Amino acid sequence: MSVRVVARIRPLLKNELDKDTIVTTDEADSGKAIPTVLRIPNPKNEAESFRFQFNAVYDQDATQQQIFDSEVSSTVKHLFKGFDTCVFAYGVTGTGKTHTMRGGKSLADRGVIPRLLSNIYRRSRKIEKDSGGATQVEVSMSYYEIYCDRVYDLFEAPEKRTPSGLPIRDNGGKTVVVGLSEKPCSTLKEFEQLYDQANINRSTSATKLNAHSSRSHAILCVKVTQTTEDKVLVSRASAIDLAGSEDNRRTDNNKERLIESSAINKSLFVLAQCVEAISKKQNRIPYRESKMTRILSLGQNNGLTLMILNLAPVRSYHLDTLSSLNFANRTKKIEVAEVENEPQYRNIVKPLGATASIGGATIARQPLRPLAGAHNANVADKEAEKKKSGDKPVKAFSVYSDRKTVSRVSNLPSQNQAARRIEPSHKRTADSHSTIASRPTKAARSDAGPRYEPAMSKASIEALISQRIEEKLAEKALQDAANVTAPALSAELQKRLDDLEQRIEIKEEDGKAQGLQFLLMAKQHQVRGEDVSALRMYQMAFPFFPSNDKLKNKMRNLEERIRTKREMENDRNSDAPMIPSSTTVSQKPSSLMAPIRPKPSNAYPAVDDDDFAPLPESDHDDDDDYASDASFRFRKGKPKASKKSAAPKRLPVFRDEDATPGEHTPRTSHLLRIINSKDVTKIKALKGVGTKKADAIVGCLVEMEDAEVRDLESLAMLKGVGGKTVENMRMGLSVV
Numbered sequence: 001m002s003v004r005v006v007a008r009i010r011p012l013l014k015n016e017l018d019k020d021t022i023v024t025t026d027e028a029d030s031g032k033a034i035p036t037v038l039r040i041p042n043p044k045n046e047a048e049s050f051r052f053q054f055n056a057v058y059d060q061d062a063t064q065q066q067i068f069d070s071e072v073s074s075t076v077k078h079l080f081k082g083f084d085t086c087v088f089a090y091g092v093t094g095t096g097k098t099h100t101m102r103g104g105k106s107l108a109d110r111g112v113i114p115r116l117l118s119n120i121y122r123r124s125r126k127i128e129k130d131s132g133g134a135t136q137v138e139v140s141m142s143y144y145e146i147y148c149d150r151v152y153d154l155f156e157a158p159e160k161r162t163p164s165g166l167p168i169r170d171n172g173g174k175t176v177v178v179g180l181s182e183k184p185c186s187t188l189k190e191f192e193q194l195y196d197q198a199n200i201n202r203s204t205s206a207t208k209l210n211a212h213s214s215r216s217h218a219i220l221c222v223k224v225t226q227t228t229e230d231k232v233l234v235s236r237a238s239a240i241d242l243a244g245s246e247d248n249r250r251t252d253n254n255k256e257r258l259i260e261s262s263a264i265n266k267s268l269f270v271l272a273q274c275v276e277a278i279s280k281k282q283n284r285i286p287y288r289e290s291k292m293t294r295i296l297s298l299g300q301n302n303g304l305t306l307m308i309l310n311l312a313p314v315r316s317y318h319l320d321t322l323s324s325l326n327f328a329n330r331t332k333k334i335e336v337a338e339v340e341n342e343p344q345y346r347n348i349v350k351p352l353g354a355t356a357s358i359g360g361a362t363i364a365r366q367p368l369r370p371l372a373g374a375h376n377a378n379v380a381d382k383e384a385e386k387k388k389s390g391d392k393p394v395k396a397f398s399v400y401s402d403r404k405t406v407s408r409v410s411n412l413p414s415q416n417q418a419a420r421r422i423e424p425s426h427k428r429t430a431d432s433h434s435t436i437a438s439r440p441t442k443a444a445r446s447d448a449g450p451r452y453e454p455a456m457s458k459a460s461i462e463a464l465i466s467q468r469i470e471e472k473l474a475e476k477a478l479q480d481a482a483n484v485t486a487p488a489l490s491a492e493l494q495k496r497l498d499d500l501e502q503r504i505e506i507k508e509e510d511g512k513a514q515g516l517q518f519l520l521m522a523k524q525h526q527v528r529g530e531d532v533s534a535l536r537m538y539q540m541a542f543p544f545f546p547s548n549d550k551l552k553n554k555m556r557n558l559e560e561r562i563r564t565k566r567e568m569e570n571d572r573n574s575d576a577p578m579i580p581s582s583t584t585v586s587q588k589p590s591s592l593m594a595p596i597r598p599k600p601s602n603a604y605p606a607v608d609d610d611d612f613a614p615l616p617e618s619d620h621d622d623d624d625d626y627a628s629d630a631s632f633r634f635r636k637g638k639p640k641a642s643k644k645s646a647a648p649k650r651l652p653v654f655r656d657e658d659a660t661p662g663e664h665t666p667r668t669s670h671l672l673r674i675i676n677s678k679d680v681t682k683i684k685a686l687k688g689v690g691t692k693k694a695d696a697i698v699g700c701l702v703e704m705e706d707a708e709v710r711d712l713e714s715l716a717m718l719k720g721v722g723g724k725t726v727e728n729m730r731m732g733l734s735v736v
């Protein structure tokens with residue numbers, strides 16, 4: 001099943017009433033209750049327009065109620081069936097994301113989130129009532145923001161935050177934030193109090209484009225736990241209000257806002273790269289390059305996913321709107337697997353005649369259903385019935401069956417391979433969770449009527465037990481990780497962390513570290529011939545170096561080059577139809593933000609990037625140590641004559657002094673062979689390279705497509721690698 005993408009065009013704001021409205025629903029859709037096609041003029045030729053098709057398009061007059069009823073309320077049903085759901089708002093700054101997700105205070109103005117919670121509580125009460133109290137529903141939530149690529153708990157006051165934020169980890173295929181608080185809240189009123197208080201903690205500021213601009217991505221995670229006599233079913237609804245991309249030529253942002261803005265733009269850029277990589281079916285999706293993409297895990301998570309694309313109707317947003325539309329057009333093709341969370345059994349139903357000992361405790365096992373067919377628990381009974389009658393089994397919910405996704409999904413043991421689980425920790429005991437303890441004992445319920453008694457092979461049961469143990473170990477590892485922040489942290493480690501934080505802060509203070517990263521990314525894009533992306537990166541770097549004429553020239557040259565290329569393409573395509581269809585829109589460059597295919601390298605004069613490819617300083621801190629191998633010298637590049645002392649650093653220069661000029665020593669050749677093999681395992685085995693660095697190296701190489709690393713200088717230029725790392729890698733090789 002694909003990500004559902006709907007567009008919402010916001011109404012004109014007071015200060016826009018005299019402005020041109022350029023984004024509308026398509027006239028051809030005028031009879032439809034909910035249009036699906038949106039129209040926007042071609043910025044280069046107003047006589048023609050682009051059409052984009054989505055699952056639904058909501059025009060300016062769409063109400064909050066309409067958006068919720070048509071798009072979100074149905075997800076609540078799935079949530080209670082055990083599916084995770086995710087709704088996120090995407091769009092340029094000031095287009096109405098927060099209005100859509102949070103909304104105003106009046107009943108009519110309430111956004112998706114308060115309505116979602118209201119719906120969840122209503123359904124909970126109904127389930128409890130209909131089951132005569134046999135099913136209890138508990139709702140709890142966590143709420144956090146990603147601000148400047150750091151995760152902060154919004155239930156914590158800002159002054160209590162650790163500057164470095166909360167760590168995130170992968171656990172059983174899901175990304176989790178370690179140390180996040182989870183607040184139980186059982187009524188809408190409680191929710192509103194918590195949510196309002198937390199929103200005060202969220203980072204917002206006034207910018208020229210939005211008086212209450214969100215400076216962070218906000219993620220609300222609502223956990224719904226349904227407990228019956230014998231099982232516990234947990235599912236989660238995520239509601240995400242992404243920060244909006246900003247064109248800093250229009251925002252007049254000050255330095256602090258610029259730093260925030262760059263972090264926002266960078267994460268959205270990574271998100272766009274992920275979406276592009278997914279749509280091109282590339283092996284490597286750069287999720288890990290930003291915390292937001294890691295947490296959103298678009299296309300990786302197994303939930304029902306809805307994206308609300310917020311759009312401003314006015315001309316001043318024209319290019320940004322086209323860029324968002326192109327992004328959304330790609331997103332709608334992303335497939336997500338709908339995988340139901342497995343309920344966990346919390347008591348013994350009937351002994352199988354055998355008992356098992358886990359961790360020393362002897363428990364009678366609950367009969368389990370076969371692994372096959374356990375995937376969709378709610379429909380298993382119906383399937384069995386259908387099978388008996390020879391019909392095709394029915395599914396209450398479609399399970400996406402793309403081969404690639406399935407194999408990925410099947411790698412997530414905690415979600416998919418498991419059938420019914422034995423949950424010793426949930427076994428009812430005197431000291432169990434209060435709601436559990438307050439329930440009648442098993443003995444008292446022995447006449448409670450027939451229970452589900454599926455059969456399961458001994459081998460499957462053993463497999464489940466091992467799996468459960470593994471899960472417990474993973475959970476423990478996660479808890480241990482969380483405890484690292486507790487006093488157990490050694491003084492030395494704490495000092496190192498503090499130093500590191502200080503260094504990052506110092507770098508951020510001079511506002512350059514982030515800028516340099518953008519320049520490096522720009523260069524990488526340019527090397528690959530991706531001029532549009534390179535330009536975007538240079539533009540994002542520009543606020544950090546506003547008086548750098550070279551950078552200005554570089555951007556001007558690139559713009560010129562892109563324009564020339566477009567003109568040449570237009571000339572070539574002059575016979576093509578003037579109004580492209582929605583599908584062609586996404587493939588054709590319709591704005592500066594649209595993707596452009598790499599061009600032959602000799603099509604345009606090369607732009608000299610050298611001044612804009614410095615490595616992070618930390619990579620050069622210990623340059624002097626490099627000369628430990630007699631045959632090998634690392635020298636700093638000679639600083640280029642420059643008026644400013646803060647001139648960017650040059651790339652490191654390596655010399656193989658034992659080698660004939662133009663050749664490498666066997667050691668260097670061997671190292672380059674390993675790197676060019678793109679084999680993460682081999683690269684990871686190099687000295688000083690961990691999993692993260694190895695992934696980053698392979699990621700760079702994959703992005704550079706067929707490019708090979710031909711020398712140590714190029715290797716040192718790769719993202720995350722520096723002179724010292726290269727030296728370590730090389731010196732760690734025993735082979736010559």
Ligand SMILES: Nc1ncnc2c1ncn2[C@@H]1O[C@H](COP(=O)(O)OP(=O)(O)OP(=O)(O)O)[C@@H](O)[C@H]1O
Nearest residue numbers: 010011093094095096097098099210213214243244
């Ligand atoms: N559908 C709508 N009806 C009425 N007003 C709206 C609507 N959508 C947005 N607005 C108004 O537009 C302004 C900007 O909206 P909002 O703050 O939600 O934008 P945003 O996309 O969240 O911006 P940012 O990314 O900067 O946080 C607000 O004043 C909001 O009240």
